[in-house]
Amino acid sequence: MKKALLIFVFIPCLVNAQLLKGVLLDKSSSEPIPFATIGTIGSTSGTVSNINGEFLLETAGSDSIIVSHLNYGVNYFKIDLNNTTQTYRLTPLVITLAEVTITGKTIQQILNEAVLKSEQAVTSPIYLKSYYREFVKTNNNYTKFSDGIVNYYLENKGKGNLKTKVWVTDSRAVELYDEKEEKIDWDLTSPLDIQDGPKPSLISSIGKFLNEEEQGKYDFKISSPDSKDKNWTVISVLPKKEIEEMLFEATIAIDDETGLILQLDYHISDYHKQFAKEANLLIIKAKLLHSWIRIHFNESNGNYNIAYVYRDASMKVWNKSNINTEFRFTSDLIVTDILPNPNSLLKEDLYSGKSLYKRKTPTKTEFWINSNAIKLTEDQQQIVDGLMKANAPGKQ
Incomplete structure (x- = not known):
């Protein structure tokens, strides 16, 4: 199983x-x-x-x-x-509440041990090859798309110090022009950051539910599937309704045999999103409307690392003049290989930008044919088809 x-x-x-x-x-x-x-x-x-x-x-x-x-x-x-x-x-599957008392530990202790063990188990150093894509919607219409082959070097230096390098070996991008967007600094407003990629620090994000100041704001529940093949446990973190703050809820799946995290999913609680606060970003104001992150982990051949990351966030941006817009940002990153020999990575492909979209370089190959592991939805496919017609290799 x-x-x-x-x-x-x-x-x-x-x-x-x-x-x-x-x-x-x-x-x-x-x-x-x-x-x-x-x-x-x-x-x-x-x-x-x-x-x-x-x-x-x-x-x-x-x-x-x-x-x-x-x-x-x-x-x-x-x-x-x-x-x-x-x-x-x-x-x-039929999900049943687990008898936590037989472990002699609280749910919080079980979760904290899984976080620590998973952080320590992440393979380092490692070179990962991935396919990455990101979309931007403006007032429910697609306005930006980019995807590419992105390679990561991750090395844990200890004490929370992670060395990261990012190479983009090929990419493509398309934009539907919007005059208002020209006035917005995307590095400030976009929650997407290609530099984060499959960073193991995403595991540490669970810590927001476990520190002493925050822990009292949540209820913790533990459950497992009623199945003879079952070998994992799911911990649910649910914000208390009486807490009038913007709070997240989460589910964390833990392998019973290894104690490692298999899957992490957290998003802003539907009830608590009403307490989101405004943020001042230079000439504009912004308010987070929705945020959802889903992470899958992989353990194979002695390696344990993040294998898939999905991000979905929306926000309202406005100012006193003519900007009053709702943006939605989504991205998928899927690790397709572990690179045993990184010598093929070129210095000119090193990338330090936040958004892949800003890397507007000519597309070298039709990399998406063999690397697009996740099927596009119909509306996503329409914008990609338009890109392929207008931006075929050699025409940019």
Whole structure:
């Protein structure tokens, strides 16, 4: 069970592989299932379903796929070789409250130990290859898109000191011009930062729920699936309604065998978002409306590291003149390989910017064909198709 749950994305370039198009649905409600891991038996390649439950997977001749999700367990499906577009329905697991008293520890102690153990287990130093993309919406219309092949060097120097280098070996970008956006400093307003990438410091963000001053603002619950294959525990952190502050709620999945964090998901509580405060950003004001971060971790071949990061945030920006706009920022980062030999990384590809969009250099190859591991939604695909027509290699 553990190995199946941790199947992730290290995606080689496959030759003569069949492309499977699928969608995952809840068997009871027919709702789409996002953020499930899909792979093939005997292979380390795989992908993640998008917010509509859709996925694309190169099956490399395999006749079966494995679908893993903490709320649905591990499911095996035969591939219909005569039908490469298929729907898979998953039965949700029954979640039960765990008997915490048998551990002799509080939920907070269990969570704190998982954080410390996971921080110590992260492989360092390491070179990671990833596919990254980011979108910006202005008043519900797409205005910016960029994606690229991004390589990271991460080295833990101890005492919270992390050495990071970022190389962007290829990228593309498109913009729908908006005169008002020209007056906004994106480095100040955008919550997206390509430099953060798969930093292990994301694990430390759980600490906001555990320090003495903040801990009293939350209720902690522990649960686990009622399944014979179960080998993970989920801790839920829920802000108390009487606390009139902007607070986050979170779920953290912990492997029972290793004690390592498998998955982290936190977002602003729907009730507590009303207490968000305004921020002054030079000539404009901003207010956070929504923030959601989801992180998957991978443990394989002795390496433990972040394998997938999804960010989604929206904010309102305004001033006394003519700016009164709502922006939404989303990004996906999926680690596709661990680089054993980083000698191929070039000095001219080093990148220190915050937004990938600002790296407006000519696209070298159609890198997205083999590297776009997460299926775009229909509206996302439309903007990317427009980009590909206008910005084909050699035309920029």
